[in-house]
Amino acid sequence: MEPPYKERYEALLDWAHNHGASLHPSVEIYQDEKTGFSLRVKPSAAESLHSPFKAVTCPTSITLSYLNALTDGPITPYLTPPALDTQKHAFPERFMNSLPPHVIGRFYLIQQYLKGKSSLWAPYISTLTDPSQLDKWALPPFWTEHDIELLRGTNAYVAIQEIQDNVKSEYKQARKILKQEGSPDYRAYTQVLYNWAYCMFTSRSFRPSLILSESAREYVERLLPEGAKIDDFSILQPLYDIGNHSPEAEYSWNLTSEPSACELICRNSYEPGQQVFNNYGKKTNSELLLGYGFVTENNDYIHVRKRQQQQQQQQQQQGDTTQDKGGKPQDFLIARDSYWKPDSCSFKSRMGDFTPNLLHYQFENWDGRLLNDMVSMMANPKQWELFQALPTDRTLHGSNGSLEEELDPLVDMLKATLAQKIERDFVEFSCGEPNGGQEWEPETERQDLVKRYRSGYEKVFVNVLRAFGYTDDEIEELKAAALEAEGDEDEDEEMEDGN
Numbered sequence: 001m002e003p004p005y006k007e008r009y010e011a012l013l014d015w016a017h018n019h020g021a022s023l024h025p026s027v028e029i030y031q032d033e034k035t036g037f038s039l040r041v042k043p044s045a046a047e048s049l050h051s052p053f054k055a056v057t058c059p060t061s062i063t064l065s066y067l068n069a070l071t072d073g074p075i076t077p078y079l080t081p082p083a084l085d086t087q088k089h090a091f092p093e094r095f096m097n098s099l100p101p102h103v104i105g106r107f108y109l110i111q112q113y114l115k116g117k118s119s120l121w122a123p124y125i126s127t128l129t130d131p132s133q134l135d136k137w138a139l140p141p142f143w144t145e146h147d148i149e150l151l152r153g154t155n156a157y158v159a160i161q162e163i164q165d166n167v168k169s170e171y172k173q174a175r176k177i178l179k180q181e182g183s184p185d186y187r188a189y190t191q192v193l194y195n196w197a198y199c200m201f202t203s204r205s206f207r208p209s210l211i212l213s214e215s216a217r218e219y220v221e222r223l224l225p226e227g228a229k230i231d232d233f234s235i236l237q238p239l240y241d242i243g244n245h246s247p248e249a250e251y252s253w254n255l256t257s258e259p260s261a262c263e264l265i266c267r268n269s270y271e272p273g274q275q276v277f278n279n280y281g282k283k284t285n286s287e288l289l290l291g292y293g294f295v296t297e298n299n300d301y302i303h304v305r306k307r308q309q310q311q312q313q314q315q316q317q318q319g320d321t322t323q324d325k326g327g328k329p330q331d332f333l334i335a336r337d338s339y340w341k342p343d344s345c346s347f348k349s350r351m352g353d354f355t356p357n358l359l360h361y362q363f364e365n366w367d368g369r370l371l372n373d374m375v376s377m378m379a380n381p382k383q384w385e386l387f388q389a390l391p392t393d394r395t396l397h398g399s400n401g402s403l404e405e406e407l408d409p410l411v412d413m414l415k416a417t418l419a420q421k422i423e424r425d426f427v428e429f430s431c432g433e434p435n436g437g438q439e440w441e442p443e444t445e446r447q448d449l450v451k452r453y454r455s456g457y458e459k460v461f462v463n464v465l466r467a468f469g470y471t472d473d474e475i476e477e478l479k480a481a482a483l484e485a486e487g488d489e490d491e492d493e494e495m496e497d498g499n
Contacts (some may be wrong), residue, residue: 008123058211075216081222335367
């Protein structure tokens with residue numbers, strides 16, 4: 001580790017230990033070529049670390065979030081929480097009462113950054129990527145327009161537009177209130193710092209309900225103002241957040257051994273010199289790319305929303321208050337491989353207790369919840385009754401000919417609708433191919449990341465189209481036609497610009 005970073009992380013360790021945090025004596029922080037600052041078993045360790053072992057402990061008192069803005073200081077669950085009308089807030093009352101908790105939490109991080117060494121969290125903040133080094137901390141929504149354009153036709157590209165709009169709107173509203181309330185340093189809260197705070201929380205924070213002990217949750221729930229919920233914001237956990245993600249890592253976040261603390265319990269064994277991983281849960285590559293800035297291999301899924309959900313979100317963004325604002329539209333997943341083969345799809349758990357029936361087995365790449373919704377809209381009363389009575393054992397397929405015959409028209413409608421959807425999305429994806437669909441060499445790590453992401457994305461389209469009977473030649477023809485149409489459109493635009 002280079003000297004400036006070495007000093008900062010040593011200061012972080014000293015500060016964290018002095019405030020009750022701990023790192024396993026055989027684990028150290030190091031700088032990995034691919035994953036950046038990470039945890040590993042010390043190469044000098046006399047022996048391996050065997051499962052289970054406690055890698056990191058983070059007490060609630062050193063966490064940083066919206067909660068700290070409520071008290072303008074550390075969270076101390078071992079004390080009686082201050083009454084709501086006596087809390088000392090970090091910002092003016094109107095600011096605290098008018099903005100969502102997650103926005104206030106980001107502004108609090110900025111405030112502590114601006115305080116420099118006088119902040120309680122200065123040793124922690126000094127290890128975060130410096131806001132001036134945009135290329136090192138920027139998640140996709142804050143990439144250059146050229147790099148964002150490389151994602152065109154994907155889930156990430158659509159989400160980026162939404163995130164950019166939301167972040168700009170949040171910042172504008174919050175800074176305006178600070179100015180109107182006469183905060184003398186309101187100019188110091190810049191858009192760049194807000195973007196930075198967004199990225200720090202998005203890539204490093206944890207959901208409160210998962211990492212707060214019972215005593216801490218009771219304290220927090222008494223601290224929160226009326227209407228605020230425990231997962232309306234996220235929490236930064238110093239030292240704890242250095243552990244990188246591995247989808248194969250077995251772990252638990254222990255909340256019971258130490259009061260008001262969260263422990264990372266590793267349930268894999270590691271040899272000296274090996275990186276020690278956390279696990280952020282089941283996330284698709286689109287989610288990993290947008291939230292953390294990386295992708296993993298063999299993680300090929302596409303997010304899809306029903307049309308009415310997309311329209312509802314657009315109306316909400318345009319200020320239509322007549323819509324139900326009970327949360328984000330539900331995302332469904334399309335998988336490259338079958339959901340229903342044993343151990344074939346790690347995201348099957350997203351469906352909860354969902355049990356597939358014989359109809360679902362005919363659409364193996366599609367989220368069963370989406371199919372259920374479509375059947376509820378397309379089926380006539382008799383078909384709906386038969387659908388609900390279908391057996392769940394796929395070995396019974398074909399055992400009741402009359403049942404299949406009556407459902408055939410419904411299955412045909414589903415196939416036609418889904419095939420049209422996947423073909424349309426594949427054409428849109430193909431239109432966004434960099435370099436006109438020709439082979440291209442990434443010039444930066446970021447572009448290499450995009451290329452790997454798009455490669456996995458295309459595999460989903462190809463497999464699903466094949467499942468609907470498309471030949472490889474037909475798939476290539478679809479792609480070629482999309483690229484040709486896109487090329488013609490670009491030429492028309494160039495001619496218009498020339499005129």
